[in-house]
Amino acid sequence: MSQFGSRARSLFDRMFPERQIYHRSGGTVRYVSLSPGKQALLAMTAVGLAGWCVYATTNTLLEGPQASASNAEVERERAKYDRWLNESRAQAAASQALLEERTRQFDRATADFESRHEVLRSLLEYAGGASLQVAANRPIERDGARIIMAASIDEAEPRQSRAVAAEPYQVTTVGFRARTEALEGDQEQTLSELEDSVVERSEQVRGVLRLTGVSMASLTGPEAEPAVGGPLVPQDFVAYLRDSGLNPAFAERVAQVAARVTESRRLDGIANSTPLAAPVAVDYRETSGYGQRIDPFTGRAAFHSGLDMAAFERAPVVATSPGTVVYAGTRSGYGYTVEIDHGHGFKTRYAHLRDIQVERGAQVAIGQRIGSMGSTGRSTATHLHYEVWFRGRAVDPVNFLRAGRHVHEQG
DSSP states (O other), rough: HHHHHHHHHHHHHSSSSSSEEEETTEEEEEEEOOHHHHHHHHHHHHHHHHHHHHHHHHHHHHHHHHHHHHHHHHHHHHHHHHHHHHHHHHHHHHHHHHHHHHHHHHHHHHHHHHHHHHHHHHHHHHTTTTHHHHHOOEEEEETTTTEEEOOTTTOOOOOOOOOOOOOOOOOOHHHHHHHHHHHHHHHHHHHHHHHHHHHHHHHHHHHHHHHHHHHHHHHSSSSSOOOOSOOHHHHHHHHHHHOOOOOHHHHHHHHHHHHHHHHHHHHHHHHHHHSSSBBBBBOEEEEEEEEEEEEETTTTTEOOOSSSEEETTTTEEEEEOEEEEEEEEEEETTTEEEEEEEEEEEEEEEEEHHHEOOTOEEOOOOEEEEEEEBOOSOOOBBBBEEEEEEEEEEEEEEHHHHHHHTTEEEO
C-alpha cells in the first residue's frame, strides 16, 4: 500500500507540478502560482464538463426518435380529445335543438288541448250543464217548475247503438306522446258519452210528444218555431270550428255532436211549450170527453172541442204549461175564460171559471193559478171546460194528459 501510495503521489506530482503563470503589463511582471491541488481541481472540472457534454449529446441522439414518437402520440391524443369535444358540442347542439322543437311541439299541443277543452266546455254548456251527468239528466225547465222524462217510455222508438270498430293491435307508447293519445281518447269518450246522452234524451222527448197525437213532422217540420237562445249559436260555432285551426276530424266530430245537441234543445223547447200538466190542481173526475156527444141543452149530437173536468166550486185551475195570457174575460157560451199561448203552435183554453186571477199579457208559469172552477156561461154544473189547440185546430186534451203521466213533477 505504501508503494502504491508513493507511486500515485509521484504520478500526481509529474502530472500536476506546481506551475506559475506570468503576466507582463506596462513593464510590470506579475505571476499566478497554480498549486497541484488547484490544477487537479481544474482538470477534474474540465473532465466533468466534457463528460456531461458527451452524455447530453449521446442522450439527445438516442432519445430523439422516442421524443418524436411521444410527441406524435400526444398529438394523436389531443386530436382524439378534440374530436370527442367537437362531437360532444354537436350532440349538445342537437339536444338543444331537439329540446326547442319538443318545447314548440308541447306548446302547440297545449294550445290545441286548451282549444279542445274550451270547445268541449262550450258544447257541454250548450247541452245544458257543466258535466255529462247534468247534460244527461237536465230537466225541462218550465218557469220555476220542472218535469223530468221518465226513465223508460215504451212508445219511444229504439235507438240503434253506434257501431264501434274493433281496434287493431297497436304498440303501446310511453311518455308525452302516450299522454296526448290518452287525452285525445278521453276527449273522444266525452264526446261519445255526451252524444249518447243527448240522443237518449231526444228519444225520450219524442216518445212523450208522440203520445200527444200530434205528428212529429208538424212539431219539428219547417213550419215549427226555430230554437233560440243558449250560450252557443250553432251556426257561429260551426264557423268557429272551421276557422279555429283544430284537427279537422275533431272539429267535424264536435260539429256532429253539436248538431245532436241542437236537435235535443229544439225538442226540449217544444216539450217545454207542450201543455202536459193537469189543469186542475186537485183531484178531479172527467165528466165529458173530446169529440161527438149529445149536447146537454139541445139533446142532439154535437162536437165537443174539449174535456170537461169536475171537482168542487172554487177548485184551483192552473196553467198546464208556461206561456202568455192572450185572453182573460167573458166569451159567449164559455163564460169566464182564460186563453194562454204557449208557443210552438200550442194554446189552451180554460172556460166556465167562477173567477179569473190573471190579466191579458201576463206571463204565467206551469202550475200557476189562473182562476177558480165554476159554472159560468153555457154550463149545467160546476166544472172546467179545458181545450188544447195546435196551430188553430182543437186536439184531444186526453192525449196530452196521458203523455203528462210519463213525467214527474219536481219542485
